[in-house]
Amino acid sequence: QLGLKTETFGQVIYSFEDVDSTQRVAAKLAHEGAPEGTLVVAEEQKAGRGRLDRKWFSPKGTGIWMSLILRPPIPPQQAPQLTLLAAVAISQAIQEVTGLVPDIKWPNDILLGGKKCVGILTELQADPDRVHSVIIGIGINVNQTSEQFPEDIRAIATSLAIEKGKPIKRARLIQDILFRLERLYRQYLTHGFRPIKLLWEGYAVSIGKPVTARTLGGVMRGIARGITDDGLLILEDEQNTIHYIHSADIQL
Ligand code: ATP
Ligand code: BTN
Numbered sequence: 001q002l003g004l005k006t007e008t009f010g011q012v013i014y015s016f017e018d019v020d021s022t023q024r025v026a027a028k029l030a031h032e033g034a035p036e037g038t039l040v041v042a043e044e045q046k047a048g049r050g051r052l053d054r055k056w057f058s059p060k061g062t063g064i065w066m067s068l069i070l071r072p073p074i075p076p077q078q079a080p081q082l083t084l085l086a087a088v089a090i091s092q093a094i095q096e097v098t099g100l101v102p103d104i105k106w107p108n109d110i111l112l113g114g115k116k117c118v119g120i121l122t123e124l125q126a127d128p129d130r131v132h133s134v135i136i137g138i139g140i141n142v143n144q145t146s147e148q149f150p151e152d153i154r155a156i157a158t159s160l161a162i163e164k165g166k167p168i169k170r171a172r173l174i175q176d177i178l179f180r181l182e183r184l185y186r187q188y189l190t191h192g193f194r195p196i197k198l199l200w201e202g203y204a205v206s207i208g209k210p211v212t213a214r215t216l217g218g219v220m221r222g223i224a225r226g227i228t229d230d231g232l233l234i235l236e237d238e239q240n241t242i243h244y245i246h247s248a249d250i251q252l
Contacts, residue, residue, distance in 0.1 A: 002175050008037030009068065009182040010174075016040070018060070020047040023121060023137040026067035030125060030133035034069055037182075041066040041174070048139065050119055051108070052249070056139050057150060062159070064140040064170055068181070071133050072189065076126040079134055080231035080246075081193045082185075083108050083122040086136050088199045089180040090118055097173050098164050103205040106224070106233050106250055111205065115158035117141045138177070143167050193229055201226065206252060211235070213248040224250075 004010050012035065019025055022040040029038060042065045048056035058065045070082065084107065091102045091110055094117075102118075103111045110118035121137035141149075141159035149157050160168045188196055201207060206224040213220045213235060222237040233245040 002171050002178075004175055005179045006037070006182045008035075009178040009185075010037065010039040012038045014038070014040045016042040018042060018044040018046060021045055021049050022065055022067040023049055023123065023135060026069055026135045026137075027123065027125070027133075030069045030135060036069060036071040038069040039066060039178070040068075049121065049137075050139075051121055056119060056121075057153065057157075058139060059144070059148065062141070062143045062148065064138065064142055064174055064177075066174070067135050067137045068178075069133055069135055070185070072131060072185075074131055075129060076124055076131055077230060078193070079122060079124050079126075079131060080107065081188070081196070082134055082136060083120050084200045084227070084231050085184050085188055085193075085196050086120050086122070086138065086181060087118075088196060088203065089184050090120070090138065090140070090177055091203045092180050092199075093173060093176040094118075094160065096176055098160055098168055100160070100163055102203065104200065104203040105252070106204065106206055106227065107231070107247075112158055112160070112163040115156055117158050117160060117163070140173070142170050142173065193231070197227060197229065197231075206250060209252060212251040213245050214251070215245060215248040220245075220248075 019042040022042050026040040044060035045058035045065050048058035050056040087104045094102050108120040109116050119139045123135045125132040143161045144159040211224045222235040225234040235243045
């Protein structure tokens with residue numbers, strides 16, 4: 001019923017009215033051998049998960065809550081590249097479907113008007129040298145009104161409908177995202193990360209600007225200089241020392 005233009009992505013779909021987390025269901029299916037391109041979607045998540053053990057608010061019928069299973073022939077340290085790839089595909093699709101031009105905040109936030117409308121959570125099943133599966137979890141605030149966000153995130157979160165001023169068709173957006181994801185993923189497997197990185201940098205807000213990075217090791221301030229070919233953030237501090245950041249919360 002999605003009218004997909006893809007060959008594999010979303011050709012097997014597990015669709016739920018409500019679920020704890022599409023991410024958990026997809027991880028289980030991947031473990032049981034589900035093929036690449038398998039998609040889990042839900043109208044509502046009762047225990048949606050964000051990065052860093054946070055909750056992801058996923059109310060009924062207003063957003064896109066989905067997880068895609070990939071089986072890329074890459075070493076685990078390259079998996080962050082797929083988060084950036086997904087961010088590019090989703091940004092392109094949002095632009096195509098709504099006409100709005102989103103910003104990407106490293107590594108995985110998509111913003112409109114400075115507020116978060118999309119979160120991406122990438123999780124791996126892997127050996128040290130080989131990836132078994134990558135689960136790309138995508139949460140998109142599509143049709144929420146601002147009153148429908150919990151008070152504590154109202155100031156930092158937005159939806160496509162709020163920004164556009166009218167409701168957006170979710171099926172159309174899912175279809176466009178999967179089409180672009182599949183196309184970029186094929187390009188990635190044949191030509192590597194370079195072309196994706198250039199597209200990503202075209203959407204990135206933080207590059208060339210001062211940012212604060214909160215990592216597990218502490219807080220670091222500097223200028224975001226770009227990303228490495230592995231997808232790490234390059235941060236230059238006041239002493240002009242270059243740091244490579246694997247995982248952090250970035251404040252602009
Ligand atoms: P904790 O209180 O557990 O230490 P926390 O203060 O980050 O962590 P959580 O409820 O775990 O609170 O996580 C909520 C955070 O996740 C918010 O700060 C917000 O950034 C983000 N968030 C959750 N759902 C959404 C959503 N649908 N859209 C945008 N941002 C969201
Ligand atoms: C973030 O912290 O920004 C990432 C949020 C990812 C949310 C999506 S919604 C679909 C999938 N299932 C989950 O439980 N989380 C991801």
